[in-house]
Amino acid sequence: MAMLEAAGTVRHIRHRLATRRRAITLALLVLLALTFAAALYLGDYYVPPGEVLRSLLSPLTGLTDRGVDFIVLNVRLPRATLAVLTGISFALSGIIFQTLLRNPLASPDIIGISHGASASAVFCIIILGFSGIWVSLGALVGAILTALIIYALSWRGGVTAYRVVLIGIGMAAMMSAVMSYLFTRARLFEVQKALGWLIGSLNASNSGDIIGLAIALALLLPVTILLVRTLDAMQLGDDTATALGARVEAVRLGLMLVAVAYAAFATAAVGPVTFVAFVAGPIARNLLSGAGKGFVQAALVGALVMLGSDLVAQHALPMVQLPVGVVTGVFGAGFLLWLLVVSNRAGKVN
Numbered sequence: 299m300a301m302l303e304a305a306g307t308v309r310h311i312r313h314r315l316a317t318r319r320r321a322i323t324l325a326l327l328v329l330l331a332l333t334f335a336a337a338l339y340l341g342d343y344y345v346p347p348g349e350v351l352r353s354l355l356s357p358l359t360g361l362t363d364r365g366v367d368f369i370v371l372n373v374r375l376p377r378a379t380l381a382v383l384t385g386i387s388f389a390l391s392g393i394i395f396q397t398l399l400r401n402p403l404a405s406p407d408i409i410g411i412s413h414g415a416s417a418s419a420v421f422c423i424i425i426l427g428f429s430g431i432w433v434s435l436g437a438l439v440g441a442i443l444t445a446l447i448i449y450a451l452s453w454r455g456g457v458t459a460y461r462v463v464l465i466g467i468g469m470a471a472m473m474s475a476v477m478s479y480l481f482t483r484a485r486l487f488e489v490q491k492a493l494g495w496l497i498g499s500l501n502a503s504n505s506g507d508i509i510g511l512a513i514a515l516a517l518l519l520p521v522t523i524l525l526v527r528t529l530d531a532m533q534l535g536d537d538t539a540t541a542l543g544a545r546v547e548a549v550r551l552g553l554m555l556v557a558v559a560y561a562a563f564a565t566a567a568v569g570p571v572t573f574v575a576f577v578a579g580p581i582a583r584n585l586l587s588g589a590g591k592g593f594v595q596a597a598l599v600g601a602l603v604m605l606g607s608d609l610v611a612q613h614a615l616p617m618v619q620l621p622v623g624v625v626t627g628v629f630g631a632g633f634l635l636w637l638l639v640v641s642n643r644a645g646k647v648n
Contacts, residue, residue, distance in 0.1 A: 319595075322585050326598035330382070333605050337378040338370055340613060345370060380503040380567060381605040381622070383511045385574055387564035389600020390522065392575030393582070393593055394557035397529055398550060399459035402637065405576040406441075406561035409466025412570040413473035414444025415562060416496055419569075420477050423492045424484040431506070433495065434566035441562035444469060449554060498571035498623030500608050507567040514563040518556055525553050526593060571623045573630020574603050580637065603629070 353370040392405040418440020422428040578600035582592040607625040
């Protein structure tokens with residue numbers, strides 16, 4: 299009888315957690331859809347919702363208005379779509395690092411991955427004189443090389459979370475020093491160009507960035523789903539996970555490479571937009587309160603933060619459009635201070 303009651307209690311708890319998870323996911327989807335719609339009709343030239351819908355359906359209906367269609371389909375839709383895709387990529391990179399290393403401070407813009415991409419991009423701009431797609435490719439290569447160096451330096455018969463974080467912070471400081479040195483050798487217009495890229499912006503969004511990032515996500519998402527199944531066992535410790543049959547080091551390396559790829563492709567598309575990867579996972583898990591791993595919800599939060607920040611950047615100040623990285627930096631810095639205050643009250647960072 300007691301066993302039946304216990305089983306009933308377990309079923310009730312699982313049902314309640316599943317209901318909460320579905321409700322949070324649905325709420326985030328609705329909020330993201332409303333924000334995406336706002337991104338399409340808000341701007342210097344206001345487009346009513348009905349006209350936005352007609353423009354989106356114009357390829358099917360044949361009802362066109364060249365002026366409105368250009369604004370909606372060629373300007374606002376690519377920008378909003380790229381914001382969503384990069385937000386998802388940054389968020390998944392952040393939550394993978396945070397889960398894998400069991401540290402909420404472990405995100406690509408904290409442990410050196412974004413700094414590596416930035417240093418490589420600055421090198422391409424100032425020393426090699428590159429621009430456009432070549433700067434993006436340089437950032438991609440820089441992020442991957444930095445991650446491999448961090449992993450190699452962290453290896454001591456295996457990789458531990460604290461070693462990766464400490465070495466990553468050291469690499470971030472080193473890459474910042476490299477950028478500072480490069481700026482001392484640059485001319486004024488090169489510094490302006492590099493700083494514009496370093497802040498992170500959606501102003502130069504185009505179909506090539508969207509297609510490239512969409513392909514990357516389509517390839518990375520199935521690999522992520524396959525690898526995260528082992529994370530539950532790894533949370534119990536490497537020895538226990540190995541005893542349960544998990545290939546701990548192979549999975550850890552695979553997840554780190556996937557997380558780096560998410561961050562690298564997103565950074566290559568829009569620059570090193572700060573704090574999106576850092577805040578998405580903790581916000582999602584606070585909303586869930588233990589009702590799941592939070593990967594899907596973190597991706598939605600990341601897309602919402604990126605898209606919402608871009609709306610604020612475009613419309614918060616009259617006659618001025620801020621880079622999206624300015625807004626995410628302010629929001630993320632505030633969230634970091636809040637997290638540190640809460641952690642200090644609790645006596646630890648959890």
